Amino acid sequence: MSEVTLEDIASxxxxxxFLYQGSEIYGGLAGTYDWGPLGVQLxxxxxxxxxxxxxxxxxDVFGLDTAIxxxxxxxxxxxxxxxxxxxxxxxxxxRNRFRADHLVETWVEKHAKEVKAADLPKYEQSPATLNxxxxxxxxTCPTCGKQELSxxxxxxxxxxxxxxxxxxxxxxSYLRPETAQGMFVNFKNVVDSFYPDLPFxxxxxxxxxxxxxxxxxxxFRLRELEQMEIEFFVHPENWRESFDxxxxxxxxxxxxxxxxxxxxxxxxxxxxxxxxxxxxxxDTEFDFPFGQKELYGCAYRTDYxxxxxxxxxxxxxxxxxxxxxxxxIPHVIEPTFGVDRTVLAVIATAxxxxxxxxxxxxxxxxxxxxxxxxxxxxxxxxxxxxxVATAREIYATLKKKHGAVMWDDNGNIGxxxxxxxxxxxxxxxxxxxxxxxxxxxxxxxxxxxxxxRATIDELLG
RNA sequence: GCGGGUAUAGUUUAGUGGCAGAAUGUAUCCUUCCCAAGGAUGAGAUGCGGGUCCGAUUCCCGCUACCCGCACCA
Numbered sequence: 001m002s003e004v005t006l007e008d009i010a011s012x013x014x015x016x017x018f019l020y021q022g023s024e025i026y027g028g029l030a031g032t033y034d035w036g037p038l039g040v041q042l043x044x045x046x047x048x049x050x051x052x053x054x055x056x057x058x059x060d061v062f063g064l065d066t067a068i069x070x071x072x073x074x075x076x077x078x079x080x081x082x083x084x085x086x087x088x089x090x091x092x093x094x095r096n097r098f099r100a101d102h103l104v105e106t107w108v109e110k111h112a113k114e115v116k117a118a119d120l121p122k123y124e125q126s127p128a129t130l131n132x133x134x135x136x137x138x139x140t141c142p143t144c145g146k147q148e149l150s151x152x153x154x155x156x157x158x159x160x161x162x163x164x165x166x167x168x169x170x171x172x173s174y175l176r177p178e179t180a181q182g183m184f185v186n187f188k189n190v191v192d193s194f195y196p197d198l199p200f201x202x203x204x205x206x207x208x209x210x211x212x213x214x215x216x217x218x219x220f221r222l223r224e225l226e227q228m229e230i231e232f233f234v235h236p237e238n239w240r241e242s243f244d245x246x247x248x249x250x251x252x253x254x255x256x257x258x259x260x261x262x263x264x265x266x267x268x269x270x271x272x273x274x275x276x277x278x279x280x281x282x283d284t285e286f287d288f289p290f291g292q293k294e295l296y297g298c299a300y301r302t303d304y305x306x307x308x309x310x311x312x313x314x315x316x317x318x319x320x321x322x323x324x325x326x327x328x329i330p331h332v333i334e335p336t337f338g339v340d341r342t343v344l345a346v347i348a349t350a351x352x353x354x355x356x357x358x359x360x361x362x363x364x365x366x367x368x369x370x371x372x373x374x375x376x377x378x379x380x381x382x383x384x385x386x387x388v389a390t391a392r393e394i395y396a397t398l399k400k401k402h403g404a405v406m407w408d409d410n411g412n413i414g415x416x417x418x419x420x421x422x423x424x425x426x427x428x429x430x431x432x433x434x435x436x437x438x439x440x441x442x443x444x445x446x447x448x449x450x451x452x453r454a455t456i457d458e459l460l461g
Numbered sequence: 462g463c464g465g466g467u468a469u470a471g472u473u474u475a476g477u478g479g480c481a482g483a484a485u486g487u488a489u490c491c492u493u494c495c496c497a498a499g500g501a502u503g504a505g506a507u508g509c510g511g512g513u514c515c516g517a518u519u520c521c522c523g524c525u526a527c528c529c530g531c532a533c534c535a
Binding site: 014079275 | 462471473486491494495496508509524525526527528533534535
């Protein structure tokens, strides 16, 4: 069996109604995809499993669904505005980055004579002016000394927008780049409503937006993405224990989706590569067709966010232990799960090419509990009214029970099997002449292609 | 964002400065007692915008999207 490529997966996804290029009839929009009927069902099965596992089945995690648009002060406080809106020079040699305005200003102070001699425009913090200063003054990298500083790069990765019809500085807001802040700003609300014991968590599933420089690899890097995130609040002394537990839960969740353990790798992230809020990070990576890449992240956000918000908002965000001991700001363990990446990993894992009767067959070996269609009902022959009528009845019965049941009487039975194989339907149920005699049906298994007879009651169970 | 490549039907693809062809899928009908059988009929394509030309899907330019490197990825 040859390696499955991302293009094979994208082609199948489109052909069978899982995913389409966003805004396709207008030439597309980079980094956006639209979920088709089967794709949204598969995705929803996965997010539902997550919600059940981490919210419904637990009594220490509370669900939320917070607004995508938030007061701009949230993003100033969280560090997302200042950390990512600044003009930067990047050194082509050592790859370090520097605040362009700061670098130019200190350079001007230190090299007053050259500056006076040079023909420079009036100083201002525009990228064009900063570039002119850098080039005219032959500025070098403060770290390695090479004269390889790039022109100004703006790493403002948040989508900026305006709330209300008037576009001025006070109306600025951003599409959230992470769902986390919605949970931090509601920490006090949930504590006041439910007075939970520590440790406890907040969870939500929702869209986040990142103005990626280069969206890439089908739905792996999107500008509009979906996250399943938990902010788990702990006593600072216990962070490590919780961290390791959540890491293991992330691995277990992937294995519940049928991913092989051998393709899951948990990798500690060095201080250089960590997010600005994180004191310890471990990525859960997966062997995608295009390489080993990040699927999930787990970060120890300390009390960074709650402390910042307490300071900026003036609201007390401390946790008050019920034993009367001193209030404190809890620390946070944040396991975050990318929805789109999970779907991609699941499809990549399930995508199989094998041989049936000497012919290649594409089959999505999805675990039954997340398959978008659970079973397909067919009359053996569609020109035999008695078969069709009985099949229709059985279809109605099974659909009422299971919901995700499909009817197919197109072509011959082999074609229907192949079509269902491609969308990962675990069982095909065929109503044949024996059904008319004893009520049993043929059930064909997706993975083995083997058939056996079963009663309707067995299928209802 | 930089460099390179690609763009023809839902999918996979052929071809051409002068009517765009196939396979497969798909629709309707016939046929069919179990793994893409067969027959008939039908719908369906040159990414978008400009230029050259009598005429552009083909040549040129721009844009967009996708793919491959690099960089980026809170």
